[in-house]
Amino acid sequence: MRTKRLSIGLGKTLAVAALLFWSLFPIAFIVMSSLKPGQEIFAVPPAYLFTPTFENYASLWNRWGSFFDGLLNSTIVTAGATALAVSASTCAGYVYSRNAGRFLNASVVFLIVVRLIPPIVVTLPLFPIINAMGLNDTHIVLIVLYATFFVSLGAILMRTFIDQIPRELDEAAQIDGAKPLTILLRVIVPLAAPGILAVAVFVVVFSWNEFLFAFIFTATKAKTTPLVISEMIGSIDGVDWGILFAASTVQLAPVLLFVVLMNRYLVAGLTAGATKG
Amino acid sequence: MRTKSLAQSLPLIAPVHMLILSVIVIPSAFVVWLSVTKSTFGQDPSFVGLENYIRVLSDPAFRRALWNTIVIVVCAVHIELAVGLLVALLFASGLWFRRFLLVAVLAPYAVSEVIAVVMWRFLFDPDAGPITLALKALGLPILDWSFEPTHAMVLIALLTIWLHLPFTFIILYAARLAIPSDLYEAARIDGATPFQAFRRVTFPLLGPAVMVALLFRYIFAFRIFSEVWLLTGGGPARSTEVVAVYLYQEAFSYNAFGSAAATAWIMVAASLVLASGYVFLLRKQVTGNAH
Numbered sequence: 001m002r003t004k005r006l007s008i009g010l011g012k013t014l015a016v017a018a019l020l021f022w023s024l025f026p027i028a029f030i031v032m033s034s035l036k037p038g039q040e041i042f043a044v045p046p047a048y049l050f051t052p053t054f055e056n057y058a059s060l061w062n063r064w065g066s067f068f069d070g071l072l073n074s075t076i077v078t079a080g081a082t083a084l085a086v087s088a089s090t091c092a093g094y095v096y097s098r099n100a101g102r103f104l105n106a107s108v109v110f111l112i113v114v115r116l117i118p119p120i121v122v123t124l125p126l127f128p129i130i131n132a133m134g135l136n137d138t139h140i141v142l143i144v145l146y147a148t149f150f151v152s153l154g155a156i157l158m159r160t161f162i163d164q165i166p167r168e169l170d171e172a173a174q175i176d177g178a179k180p181l182t183i184l185l186r187v188i189v190p191l192a193a194p195g196i197l198a199v200a201v202f203v204v205v206f207s208w209n210e211f212l213f214a215f216i217f218t219a220t221k222a223k224t225t226p227l228v229i230s231e232m233i234g235s236i237d238g239v240d241w242g243i244l245f246a247a248s249t250v251q252l253a254p255v256l257l258f259v260v261l262m263n264r265y266l267v268a269g270l271t272a273g274a275t276k277g
Numbered sequence: 278m279r280t281k282s283l284a285q286s287l288p289l290i291a292p293v294h295m296l297i298l299s300v301i302v303i304p305s306a307f308v309v310w311l312s313v314t315k316s317t318f319g320q321d322p323s324f325v326g327l328e329n330y331i332r333v334l335s336d337p338a339f340r341r342a343l344w345n346t347i348v349i350v351v352c353a354v355h356i357e358l359a360v361g362l363l364v365a366l367l368f369a370s371g372l373w374f375r376r377f378l379l380v381a382v383l384a385p386y387a388v389s390e391v392i393a394v395v396m397w398r399f400l401f402d403p404d405a406g407p408i409t410l411a412l413k414a415l416g417l418p419i420l421d422w423s424f425e426p427t428h429a430m431v432l433i434a435l436l437t438i439w440l441h442l443p444f445t446f447i448i449l450y451a452a453r454l455a456i457p458s459d460l461y462e463a464a465r466i467d468g469a470t471p472f473q474a475f476r477r478v479t480f481p482l483l484g485p486a487v488m489v490a491l492l493f494r495y496i497f498a499f500r501i502f503s504e505v506w507l508l509t510g511g512g513p514a515r516s517t518e519v520v521a522v523y524l525y526q527e528a529f530s531y532n533a534f535g536s537a538a539a540t541a542w543i544m545v546a547a548s549l550v551l552a553s554g555y556v557f558l559l560r561k562q563v564t565g566n567a568h
Contacts, residue, residue: 012367012372015363016372016378019378019382020378020381023381023382023384023385023442024384026385026393026396026397026400026439027384027385027396029396029399029400030395030396033399041405042404042405043405044405044410045410046405046407046410087292088292088293088296089293091289091290091292091293092290092294095286095290096290099286101283103283104286104290107290107294110294110297111293111297114297114301114302116545116548116549116552117301117548118499118500118541118544118548119500120502120521120524120525120544121305121541121542121544121545122300122301122304122305122308123528124311124534124537124538124541125304125307125308125311127528127529129304144296145300147296148296148297148300148301149301151292151293151296152297154293155290155293180285180286180289181289184289205386205387208389209388209390209391209392210389211389211391211502211503211507212502216529226390226391226392229392230391230507233391233394233395233398233507241399244395245395245399248392248395251389251391252388252389255387255389256384256388259384259386260380260384260387263379263380263383266386267379267383267447267451270444270447270448270451271448271451274448274486274489274490274493
C-alpha cells in the first residue's frame with residue numbers, strides 16, 4: 001500500500017516536471033539566450049551558466065529603430081482595439097442579458113455563425129477597398145479589424161457575466177427614471193468588471209500578437225511588433241539570433257505578465273466562451 | 278412596451294452588428310461574387326461561373342495544401358486533446374502549488390505565433406538547437422525540417438499543439454471540476470476501481486466538453502497560416518503549404534483573385550460542415566439522453 005502510494009506520488013511528480021518543461025522551457029530558453037554574449041548562443045553543448053549581458057538589447061536599440069516604432073504602434077492598436085471591442089460588447093451583452101425575443105435570439109445565432117468565417121477570407125475584398133480609401137498602413141484599420149473579430153465572442157461573454165447580476169438592481173434604477181445607458185454605466189459596468197476584464201484579456205493578447213492582418217494591411221507607418229520580428233527572421237541568413245531573442249523577449253514580457261496577472265479572468269472567459277458561444 | 282424596449286435596445290446592439298456587417302459579412306458576400314468571376318488588378322471582372330472552383334479543386338498545389346491542412350488538423354488536434362485530457366485529470370487528482378502550475382500551463386497562451394516560430398526554430402536548429410543536440414546525444418533521429426517536408430510538418434504540428442494546449446486543457450479541466458464529487462464517492466462505495474470510475478463517470482460526463490474543444494480546435498486549426506508562413510513559407514517547392522497559405526499565394530503573389538476567392542469559400546464551407554456536424558451530434562446526444 002505504501003509503495004503504491006509512493007509510486008503514484010513519484011509518477012505525478014514526473015508528470016508535473018514534464019509538463020513544466022514543455023510549457024516553460026521554450027520561453028525560458030529564449031529569455032536566457034537573449035542575455036548571452038553573441039558567441040555563447042551557438043555554444044555546443046548549450047551554456048546554462050554564463051555572465052548575463054545586455055549587449056543584445058543594446059544592439060537591438062542601435063540597429064533596429066523600427067522595432068521600437070513597432071512597439072509604439074502595437075500599443076496604440078492594442079489600446080484602441082480593446083477599448084472598441086469592450087465597449088461595443090458590453091452594450092450588446094447588456095441587451096442580450098435583459099431582453100428576449102425572436103429578433104434578439106436570431107441576432108445571437110448570427111453572432112455565433114459569423115465566428116465560422118476565417119479572417120483570411122475578408123482580406124481579399126478589404127485589401128483593394130482599404131487601399132482605395134487611403135487607409136492602408138494606418139492604425140485605425142487594425143483597430144477596427146481586431147475589435148470586429150472579437151465583438152461576437154465579447155457580446156456573448158458579456159451576456160453570460162451580466163446574467164449573474166440581479167435584475168432587481170437595474171429595475172430599481174429604471175423605476176427611479178434612469179435611462180438604459182445610465183443604468184449600463186452606473187449599475188452594470190461596475191458589477192460586470194470581471195466580464196469586462198475577461199473580454200479585455202482576449203482582445204489584448206490577440207491584438208498584441210496578431211500577424212496576418214498586420215502583414216497584409218501595414219507596410220511601414222503602422223507596422224506592429226510581430227511584423228518587425230518576422231522581418232528579422234526573414235533576413236535569416238544574416239540574422240543576428242541575439243538581437244532576435246532580445247526583441248522576442250521585449251515583445252513577450254508585457255503580454256506574458258498580463259496573462260499571469262489576469263489568469264483568473266482568462267480561465268473564466270475561456271470556460272464561458274466555449275460553453276455558451 | 279415591447280416596441281419601446283426594442284427601440285431602446287437597438288442603439289446598444291448596433292455597434293457590434295455594424296462592425297460585423299461591414300468588416301465580415303458584406304466582404305464575405307463580396308468574396309462569393311469574386312469567386313465566380315475572373316479578375317486581376319486593374320482589369321474589369323467577367324463572370325465565369327464555377328470555373329474558379331474547378332480550377333482550384335483540380336490544382337495539385339491546392340490538393341497538397343488541403344491534404345497538409347487535414348493532416349495537421351487531425352494529428353495536432355487529437356494529440357492536443359489527449360494530452361489536454363491527461364493534464365486535466367492530473368490537475369483534478371490534486372496537486373501542490375496548483376495555482377502556480379495552472380499559470381505555468383497557461384503561459385504559451387500569451388506567446389504570439391511569430392515568437393513561437395522563433396523559439397521552435399531555434400530549439401530544433403539542425404546545428405545548434407538544444408533539442409537537436411539532446412536528440413543526437415540520445416542517438417535519436419533529428420528533425421531536418423528545412424529540407425524534409427514531413428519533418429517540417431511535424432515541427433508545425435508540435436508548434437500548434439504547444440500554442441493551443443492551454444485552451445484545450447482549460448475547457449476540459451473546467452468540465453472535470455464541474456462533475457460533482459458525490460458521484461466519485463458513490464462509485465467508490467460501490468467498489469469501482471479508479472479506472473472504472475474514469476470510464477463510467479468522468480468519460481461520459483466530459484463528452485460535451487470534449488466535443489466543444491474538438492469543434493473549436495478543428496475550426497481554428499483549419500485556418501492555420503502564420504506558423505507555416507513564418508517557418509517554411511510553404512516550401513520547399515510548395516510542399517508544406519496549407520489552405521490559408523495557398524489562398525494568400527493565389528491572391529497576393531499571383532494576383533489570381535478569382536481562385537483565391539474560391540479557396541476562401543471552400544474554407545468557409547469546411548467550417549460550416551464541421552459546425553453542423555457538431556450540432557447534429559449534440560442533437561443526437563440530447564434526444565439520446567431523453568430516451
